[in-house]
Amino acid sequence: MRIDLHTHSTASDGTDTPAELVRHAAAAGLDVVALTDHDTTRGHAEAAAAVPAGVTLVTGAELSCRLDGIGLHMLAYLFDPEEPDLLRERELVRDDRVPRARAMVGRLQELGVPVEWEQVARIAGDGSVGRPHIAEALVELGVVPSVSDAFTPLWLADGGRAYVEKHELDPFTAIRLVKAAGGVTVLAHPFAVKRGRVVPEAAVAELAACGLDGIEVDHMDHDEATRARLRGLAQELGLLTTGSSDYHGSRKTCRLGEYTTDPEIYGEITRRATGAFPVPGTGGAVS
Incomplete structure (x- = not known):
């Protein structure tokens, strides 16, 4: 069973439409794919209508957060997209873009x-x-x-010459809101140092104590030593570990299914979620 829990479509900054993305997931041999566009669920309906038979769609979003001046991303899975408090925060982030x-x-x-x-x-x-x-x-x-x-200090990286801050969630608030909406939270690419400053292990521990469910370990921006370090940290803190492509279509070099999540971890995520259910493919919409 091949499971990719982090992808983007044209609803945010990917180059595949939501319908194209789920069809490409099937072509890549995936059994499960999560659509996690930045701060929006706008692509969910189109993706759900197009899921091919044999593929399951996990609805989600990647929430923009900031802690002590450091930007971080929180993957939120299977939450109720209409829950008013979380919806309000996502709209604040979106409207500031x-x-x-x-x-x-x-x-x-x-x-x-x-x-x-x-x-x-x-x-x-x-x-x-x-x-x-x-x-x-x-x-x-x-x-x-x-x-x-x-994405370097010369141009658009955090603190770079052309960087401008935006409205971002406090990650502790994000965890609380996603939990209240019945969702599950996973800290995306937490030690991707090539992207800029990252939060220390102590901050991850604080997030875990606040209810964080997991951390994304297998990711193109984590080398082998970093993955080993993250697995040890996850074991110490009792966190789930996921693997994902962070697919953006042709905008990035990563491929769908380049990294995947263990089926047992996926099963635990679905067991914990109460806000929404995975969408099994029934053949998809014709386009």
């Missing part, structure tokens, strides 16, 4: 980069605009060779 992106475009222009808001808006399309869309604009302009190369 456009002014934040405009401000980053302005900073890039001050740095001499000929990027325009219209270019970024075109790249984002109907998705929730974010740094990856600005990064892709920098690639189009020849400023950087790849999207990943834009």
Whole structure:
């Protein structure tokens, strides 16, 4: 059983539509795929209507959080998307994305980069605009060779020359809200140092004491030593361990199913969730 619990669609910063994503998951030999767009559930209905037979969709989101000035992402699975308190916080984050992106475009222009808001808006399309869309604009302009190369202190990394803060959840609040909505929380790529500063192990322990369910261990931004360290930490703290691709379509090099989650861990996630249920494929919608 092959399970990928972290993917993105055009509802945020991926390049596959939600329907394309679940079909590509089937083609990649996945049995279970989670759609975890940034701070939004807007792609869930389209994905659910298109799930091929033999594939199960797990609905979720990747919540933008910040702790002691350090950005981190919280994967939330199988929560009630209409729970009002969590919905309100997601909308605050989402609504702050456009002014934040405009401000980053302005900073890039001050740095001499000929990027325009219209270019970024075109790249984002109907998705929730974010740094990856600005990064892709920098690639189009020849400023950087790849999207990943834009996420450095020189450009868009946390604290970088063109970085602008946005509304982000306190991770303890995020855990509480997701739990209240019947969901399960997993800290995404917690020690991905190539992305910038990461929270210390003591902070992970505090999050675990607050109800965090798990940590994402097998991820393209964790080397073998980091994965071993995270597995030891998870065992010490009683946390679930997941593996995921963090797939963004053609925007990143990672492939669907590049890293996967153990079926027993997936089973425990579904047992803990009460806000929503996995969606089994029935053949999917024709497009």
